[in-house]
Amino acid sequence: MMRCFSGIFAIFFTIYSFGSAHHQPAVFIEQTEIIGSLHENKKVELFLGLPFAEPPLGDLRWERPNAWIPNSTIKIVAKEFKPACFQNQRIVNWYKRLIKDFGGDPKTFDIPEFSEDCLYLNLWRPTGPKKDLPVIVYIHGGSNKAGWSYEPNYLGHNIASQDFILISIPYRLGVFGFFSHPEVESPNLALFDQLLALEWIQKYVSFFGGDPSNVTLIGESAGAGGISHLIASPLSKNLFHRAVHQSGGSSFTYPTSSSGVKALADRFSKSFEDPSIKGLKNLSADQVLKVSENVYADHYFNYVIDGLSIEQSLSEAFENGNIQNVDLIVGTNNDEWSLYFDGNVDVGLWLDQEVSQEKKAKLLELLVNIEDPVRKMNLLITAKNFVCPSLFMARKLRENGNETWVYQFNRVRDGKLAKKFGAFHGAELPYVFNTHDDWLPTNEVDIDLTLAIQSYWLSFAKTGNPNDKVSPLWPVYEAINDPSLVLDAKIFSRQHESSDICRIMELF
Secondary structure (H helix, E strand, O other): OHHHHHHHHHHHHHHHHHHOOOOOOEEEEOOEEEEOEEOOOOOEEEEEEEEOEOOOOHHHOOOOOOEOOOOOOOEEEOEOOOOEEOOOOHHHHHHHHHHHHOOOOHHHOOOOOEEOOOOEEEEEEEOOOOOOEEEEEEEOOOOOOOOOOOOHHHOOHHHHOOOOEEEEEOOOOHHHHOOOOOOOOOOOHHHHHHHHHHHHHHHHHHHHOEEEEEEEEEEEOHHHHHHHHHHHOHHHOOOOOEEEEEOOOHHHHOOOOHHHHHHHHHHHHOOOOOOOHHHHHOOOHHHHHHHHHHHOOOOOOOOOOOOOOOOOOHHHHHHHOOOOOOEEEEEEEOEOOOOOOOOOOOHHHHHHHHOOHHHHHHHHHHOOOOOOHHHHHHHHHHHHHHHHHHHHHHHHHHHOOOOEEEEEEOOOOOOHHHHHHOOEOOOOHHHHHOOOOOOOOOOHHHHHHHHHHHHHHHHHHHHOOOOOOOOOOOOOOOOOOOEEEEEOOOOEEEEOOOHHHHHHHOOO
């Protein structure tokens, strides 16, 4: 009788515990207990601020990251986001400007704490029994100077609730993550951060119910640039299995030279009394950032050939087939440069600087029916920096035996303010995560498009094919006719509208 009562009590306690608002999900990684929290929707559990590396502080600044090791004496309370990696105000100002331009209050934007102690990932998973769930890993953008893994549009609860594990990862930024000092083993510290996060996932995601043999990367802008370098890196083999590359490509168009970054690193180091790496490690993070903002003011931080993580330029690696065997969704937005025009548009001058006179004449003839010079310039810059590299990646991965799908995101939200920017850089992100900001005009068209985009992205992450027999058919990419899926109020496939621009420019 007593044994029966105890069994009933145990069942009652389990039901009460998992149904209670005070339920605290817990996971053991070997002997380390990790305590998470329950999302307000009760469908998702959160584990925020999970360490995957030792903090790159003091003597570990500008070193390749050391892996986090489980420790039986430590309990990790993973209920809050950790600080974002040390950075300038670029992304903060980007959000505030966009919120203001859309008629919102920029004061409502929450600014995180910034610190060098930032190598922590975030994990969302569905409640209930979990085993062999597909894993999605998000890599944020921000020009490799700024950004963080838990910006408002990157929160993973709406994806995790559909039986996925969503993990967002950080990486060191600016001169902290890209530094070509002669005493630094590799300048690609940010890439090593990403590699180590992926290694953590391979080792430990199964403890959370994830399938380490089914990992999909999603990245936007500089995060997509990270993905293209991971595809080309010899160190990433078997760390992921497919990828979604959103609005990236400038790394192909403007590769960073090793000699150039070495000269900048030398100038930066000699700005201080002791230019040795030991002396530079003794500086405060504020000192490092302040001087780097001056020295690297016009520099785009990016990965370079180091003989370790990157052995060839991206173009060479993809051209020669020295890339990882992964399937790919790749695409761009219709107006990638709309947020960055200063009001002065000279299409002719831009073409003079970019192409031969013969190509200039062909491009002007191709675009003769586009009267708005801003739209014409936007189309050209979007093609050069985003579309043409994306089509090149799709083609080369297909030649490598993989399957690829190309999209073009064209949705412009309702209202005069929205039409000012069109389908701007980053506009697709709230649709991917279903995290539409309050200040963005969102209607039924946007909700339907969100459902469609998520069906494509999540089906791809789960099965390797974006087609789920519900949304319109997305044809696999073939170089013969450059098919792309247009994501808008209506979804349809056609030859990419910038294909001819890319052929004339002969970039790749």
